[in-house]
Every structure is written in structure tokens, then in C-alpha cells.
Amino acid sequence: xxxxxxxxDVADYPITQLKKDKKTLWTGVRNxxxxxxxxxxxxxxxxxxxxxxxxYPGVVGVAKITKKAEPDPTQFLKSDSRxxxxxxxxxxxxxxxxxxxxxELKNLVSLDVMRKTKGLETMLVLKRGNRLSITPVxxxxxxxxxxx
DNA sequence: GCCAACGTTGGC
DNA sequence: GCCAACGTTGGC
Numbered sequence: 759x760x761x762x763x764x765x766x767d768v769a770d771y772p773i774t775q776l777k778k779d780k781k782t783l784w785t786g787v788r789n790x791x792x793x794x795x796x797x798x799x800x801x802x803x804x805x806x807x808x809x810x811x812x813x814y815p816g817v818v819g820v821a822k823i824t825k826k827a828e829p830d831p832t833q834f835l836k837s838d839s840r841x842x843x844x845x846x847x848x849x850x851x852x853x854x855x856x857x858x859x860x861x862e863l864k865n866l867v868s869l870d871v872m873r874k875t876k877g878l879e880t881m882l883v884l885k886r887g888n889r890l891s892i893t894p895v896x897x898x899x900x901x902x903x904x905x906x
Numbered sequence: 907g908c909c910a911a912c913g914t915t916g917g918c
Numbered sequence: 919g920c921c922a923a924c925g926t927t928g929g930c
Contacts, residue, residue, distance in 0.1 A: 889927050
């Protein structure tokens with residue numbers, strides 16, 4: 759089983775929305791590395807730290823992968839901001855996994871606190887200039903964050 | 907609002 | 919294939 763960190767802009771899709779939806783298709787990823795994590799490495803049952811970017815950046819909850827990657831429908835929609843003219847139904851470029859709500863943390867584990875926590879120095883999301891919206895997390899890092 | 911980081915695009 | 923220009927992300 760693998761662990762992940764899923765970044766979501768709090769203004770676009772906060773954890774409270776996932777809580778309401780119970781599950782959602784993780785659409786809109788337009789980065790090849792992040793896509794490859796979804797198509798190659800994510801398995802049903804994997805757990806993910808749900809991270810808010812934007813105001814009060816940090817981990818706010820836990821989600822799980824509930825369905826393996828399928829073509830991201832937004833790439834085909836002309837009206838969608840994530841429309842990709844190069845993608846076709848026969849040859850989709852972008853994929854989405856389904857993500858289920860697990861829990862919302864009582865307290866935000868802020869980016870600031872994560873930076874100061876011994877053992878989390880290796881977390882990719884803390885690396886300078888990191889913009890990947892999906893990053894792998896070790897079991898150790900996952901449980902350390904959960905223990906804060 | 908600023909700006910560093912960095913992925914992508916396109917001219918050559 | 920190189921690399922400058924450009925657009926986006928995201929912390930501050």
C-alpha cells in the first residue's frame with residue numbers, strides 16, 4: 759500500500775466539500791508526473807494526506823483512493839477550463855482516480871509546523887519550489903503527520 | 907500583489 | 919535539440 763499527498767486549492771475544492779461529496783473524481787491534473795503517479799502507482803485502498811494550498815496551507819484530512827485511474831472527462835469539454843484540444847476519446851492524455859473521504863483532522867497541520875517537525879524534512883511538498891499537486895509520501899511521514 | 911520556481915511552447 | 923518567452927502555481 760502506498761501513501762500520497764493530494765494538493766487542492768482551498769478555494770477550489772476544500773476537504774469540507776469532499777466530506778459532503780463522500781467521493782469525487784480527481785480531475786484537472788495537467789502535469790505528466792502527477793498523471794503518471796495516478797496511472798502507474800496509485801492503487802485502490804491507498805491513503806492520502808489531503809492538503810490545502812492557498813490560505814492556511816497544510817494538511818487538513820485523509821482521503822483514500824477508491825477507484826483506479828480513468829480518462830479525465832474535463833479534457834474533452836470545450837467549455838471546461840481544463841479542456842485539452844490534443845486529447846481524443848480514443849487517445850486520452852489525462853486521467854483521474856476516484857478519491858473518497860476518510861476523515862477531517864480536528865486541527866490543521868500547518869505547512870509551518872510540518873517544516874519544523876523532525877522527520878518530515880524529506881517530504882516533497884516541503885521542498886523549495888515544489889508545485890506538484892500529487893506527491894508520494896512514506897508510511898513514516900504519513901504517520902508522523904497523523905501524530906501531530 | 908509580488909515573485910521564485912518550473913513546466914510547456916514554439917522559433918530557429 | 920536548444921533555449922527564450924510565457925503561463926501557472928503557490929507561499930508570503
